[in-house]
Amino acid sequence: MEMNQLNLFSSSEDATEELGQAVGCELRAGDCVVLSGQLGAGKTTLTRGLARGMAISDRVSSPSYLLCHEYSGDPPLLHLDAYFQERISSLLHDGLAERFNQAVVVVEWGEQISDWLPADRLELLLEAEVEPEKGPEEQCRRKIQLNAGGERSSQLLIAISAQLDSLGSGLSTKIWPEA
Incomplete structure (x- = not known):
């Protein structure tokens, strides 16, 4: 069975x-996760949970100005920020x-x-649904699309999908309304 999107x-x-x-609890060395979305969409928040799922207890923060944070684990976690494309490309050229x-x-x-990343990667697009007239908790609502780029990332989607029932009630797979 193959799954390409969730x-x-x-x-x-x-x-x-x-x-x-x-x-995070499904990832292994060699896996790549790409997070996209506007500022404040929840990319670093999601990465904080991902690190916890990998049994990494370090405090996770945005790598915006340092470009790369490395967290010790088995395997280690490399958390990159590619917003400044030229700066991160330089690090990649230098061996990262x-x-x-x-x-x-x-x-x-x-x-x-x-171009630097493997084709078989898990891509997550996070989109904040901002409704200023609602309270702060309701303003944290996110639409999250997970896309698989190959066989391994498809396996990840299947495993993540299987876990959804055991996750809290704050996540749902409701059909998205058409824009």
Whole structure:
């Protein structure tokens, strides 16, 4: 069986982090996860959960200005920010890309450096549903689309989908309304 796409709603920051944890516990060395979405969409929040799912206890923060954070684990987690494409490309040229097979790689704004990344990757598009008239908790609602780029990432989607029932009530697979 193959799965290429999974569409979810996250009702809160905690639910987004919980999804990250479900993703993280399925990852192994060589896996690549690309996170896309506007500023504040929840990319670092999802990565925080992903690290927890990988049994990494370090505090996860945005790699925006440092470009890459490495977290110790088995395997290690490389958390990259490709927003500044020229700067991250320089790091990749200097050997960072050679470490991708020994780590789990999570790239925020990864569409900027897609040529450097494996084709078989899990891509997550996070979209905040901002409704200013609603309370702060309801403003944390996210539409999250997970896309598989190959056989391994398709297996990841199947495993993540199977975990959804055990995840909290903050995640749902409701049919998205047409725009």
